[in-house]
Amino acid sequence: MSSNDILLSVRNLSVGFHSESDIVTIIDGVSFDICKGEIFGLVGESGCGKTVTALALLRLLPKPTTRILSGSISLAGMDILALPLQKLYDVRGRTISMIFQEPSAALNPLLSVRTQLDEYFEYHEYAGNPQQRIDELLNRVGFPDPDRILRAYPHELSGGMLQRVMIAMALLLKPALIIADEPTTALDVTVQAQIMELLIEMQQELGTSILFITHNLNLIAQYADRLAVMYAGRIVEQSNLESFLFQPQHPYSRGLLAALPDLHAENPTLTPIPGQVPQPSEYAAGCRFRERCPHTFDKCVHKPALFETAPHRRVACFLYDPEEK
Numbered sequence: 001m002s003s004n005d006i007l008l009s010v011r012n013l014s015v016g017f018h019s020e021s022d023i024v025t026i027i028d029g030v031s032f033d034i035c036k037g038e039i040f041g042l043v044g045e046s047g048c049g050k051t052v053t054a055l056a057l058l059r060l061l062p063k064p065t066t067r068i069l070s071g072s073i074s075l076a077g078m079d080i081l082a083l084p085l086q087k088l089y090d091v092r093g094r095t096i097s098m099i100f101q102e103p104s105a106a107l108n109p110l111l112s113v114r115t116q117l118d119e120y121f122e123y124h125e126y127a128g129n130p131q132q133r134i135d136e137l138l139n140r141v142g143f144p145d146p147d148r149i150l151r152a153y154p155h156e157l158s159g160g161m162l163q164r165v166m167i168a169m170a171l172l173l174k175p176a177l178i179i180a181d182e183p184t185t186a187l188d189v190t191v192q193a194q195i196m197e198l199l200i201e202m203q204q205e206l207g208t209s210i211l212f213i214t215h216n217l218n219l220i221a222q223y224a225d226r227l228a229v230m231y232a233g234r235i236v237e238q239s240n241l242e243s244f245l246f247q248p249q250h251p252y253s254r255g256l257l258a259a260l261p262d263l264h265a266e267n268p269t270l271t272p273i274p275g276q277v278p279q280p281s282e283y284a285a286g287c288r289f290r291e292r293c294p295h296t297f298d299k300c301v302h303k304p305a306l307f308e309t310a311p312h313r314r315v316a317c318f319l320y321d322p323e324e325k
C-alpha cells in the first residue's frame, strides 16, 4: 500500500466524554488507514467504540459532552480537524458520508423525504440530473414507487424504510468514502443483500472506499479487504481479511471467531468469550482484555504496543512482543 493509495489516515485519535467531575477517555489512540476503493472493516463487541470513532471522523460527536482530545484525521489530503465549518459541510455528503446506525439521527422529522433529499442538491453542485439520481437510488434500495416515499414524512415510515431512505441519502453524491455503521441491521435478509450489492457496485464502479462497521463477522468475511478489531476503545489487531480469518492473533480476535457458530458443522457450537466489555470509566491500566483473556501473564498489567507481526499486520498483545520470543 503506497501513500498515494491512501484516502483516509487516522492517527492517534482519542475521544473523551466530559462527566460532571472529570474526562473519561472513550477512544484511546486509534490509528488506521483506508485505501482508495477498499472495504475496511471495523469490528468488535457492542460498546467497544466503533460508532464514536465513526462520528469523530465526520466531527459529529455530540456536543458539548464528547470531544476529540488529540490525534489527526486526514481525508483526501485535507486536515479534517482543522477545516473551517463551511468547508466541513461541503466535505460531508460529497467526500465522506455516513450511513448511521440510528436512522433517526440523520433524518429531520419535520421535513418530507423529498425536501430532505432535494436539500442535498441545493447545497452541493451535481453534474447529473438530481431527480433521476434520487429516483434511481430509491429504486435501488427497494422502493419501486419512489414518489410515494418522497411524499412521506419520517414518522410515516417503518424503521427499515427509514434506514433505506438514509442509505439512499448517503450515496446520492457518490462520495469517495462511505462510513456504513451497521448498515443493514434493521433490514430483512433479502433487502440486506440488495443493499450490500449496491455498496459493492459503487465500490467497483466508482472506486468508493467503505468503512464497514459491524459486529457481524460473517458480513466482514464476505465483504472486507482488511479490518481492525476494536476492544474497549483501542484497536487491538489490524490485518488483511484472509490472515485474520485463518490465523487470528489477538486472543480477543480468536475469541470473536470462536464465538461464531460453524453453520456447516453437524452440531454448530458457539463458545462465547466469558465476561463483558467494560464501561469506559472502568478501563483498567495495561491490556484492557486481560481479565477476559485465557493467556494473561505478568506483563499484561502494562499497555501493549501494536507489535508488527507481518507486513501491514499489527497486534496489541505481549504474546507477540519480540522480547518474549
Ligand SMILES: Nc1ncnc2c1ncn2[C@@H]1O[C@H](COP(=O)(O)OP(=O)(O)OP(=O)(O)O)[C@@H](O)[C@H]1O
Pocket: 017, 026, 044, 045, 046, 047, 048, 049, 050, 051, 052, 053, 062, 065, 066, 101, 215, 278, 279, 280
Ligand atoms: N455521548 C456519550 N457520552 C458518554 N459515553 C458515551 C457516549 N457515546 C458513547 N459512549 C460510550 O462509549 C462507548 C463506546 O460506544 P459506541 O457507541 O462507540 O460503541 P459501539 O462499538 O458502536 O457499540 P454497538 O456495537 O452497540 O453499536 C460505550 O461504552 C458508550 O457507553
Ligand SMILES: [Mg+2]
Pocket: 050, 051, 052, 101, 181
Ligand atoms: Mg455502534
